[in-house]
Amino acid sequence: MKYSAESLSDVEAVAYGIVTDALGPADDADIVDFLGAVMDVERMIATLTMPVTHKYGISERALGIIFLVHAGLDRPSSLSEYLNVLPSTITADIDKLAAADLLRRTASKSDKRVTRIQVTPRGARVQKESLRQLHEFFRAKAAGVAREELQACIATLRRLSGVPKSPVPNPLRKADDTR
Numbered sequence: 001m002k003y004s005a006e007s008l009s010d011v012e013a014v015a016y017g018i019v020t021d022a023l024g025p026a027d028d029a030d031i032v033d034f035l036g037a038v039m040d041v042e043r044m045i046a047t048l049t050m051p052v053t054h055k056y057g058i059s060e061r062a063l064g065i066i067f068l069v070h071a072g073l074d075r076p077s078s079l080s081e082y083l084n085v086l087p088s089t090i091t092a093d094i095d096k097l098a099a100a101d102l103l104r105r106t107a108s109k110s111d112k113r114v115t116r117i118q119v120t121p122r123g124a125r126v127q128k129e130s131l132r133q134l135h136e137f138f139r140a141k142a143a144g145v146a147r148e149e150l151q152a153c154i155a156t157l158r159r160l161s162g163v164p165k166s167p168v169p170n171p172l173r174k175a176d177d178t179r
Contacts (some may be wrong), residue, residue, distance in 0.1 A: 048137050052130040056100065062093055063130055066102060066123050072169045074116045082167065085090075102126055 026034075046060055053063055065079060073079050079096065080090040094117060097103040102123035108114035119127065158164055 044137075045134065048133045049130050052126060052133065055129075056102070056126050057104070058097065058100065058126075059093075062102075063099055063126070065090075065093055065097065066119055066127050067130075068123070068168060069115060069117045070119050070127055073173050074118065076115060076117065079117075097123070 003052050017120070049060060049063055053060055064083075068079060068082065073082055076087065076090050078096060079094075080087045083090070094103060094105070098105060100122075104118050104120055106116050106118055108116050158166075
């Protein structure tokens with residue numbers, strides 16, 4: 001499963017709904033505005049998760065790895081590919097998280113050569129604590145945003161990323177919930 005962003009052909013762009021409107025394509029100022037908004041969201045998430053990362057002595061990426069493993073990316077190679085980092089970087093991150101009792105390695109039952117990663121009970125508490133911080137903030141901010149607006153924002157971000165559906169499953173969504 002490849003997670004890298006690749007350029008879309010014109011046919012793919014139309015299939016994903018990435019077309020220009022009557023006003024023409026985005027200009028440099030639009031792109032800078034978009035990147036600024038994305039960076040603002042990244043900073044806000046980092047600020048909200050900082051108390052949790054400091055409390056447990058882990059990096060923001062390490063916290064993200066806990067979330068990804070919980071969501072189902074439970075192999076080091078999947079994490080390395082998704083995060084677009086070297087396998088040795090993921091190995092070092094997993095080593096630190098395992099030493100902190102936040103993740104554990106297990107051998108696959110079907111293939112002993114394959115290592116699977118699991119979130120420990122302590123890691124699950126870290127994730128829940130971080131989610132609680134984000135949930136409180138987003139509830140307050142999203143109070144004035146209609147669900148349709150939020151869904152439209154998510155759809156637009158998906159179109160812009162060229163990834164119409166997240167490769168990371170959302171463990172909080174039921175299988176038949178296609179939002």
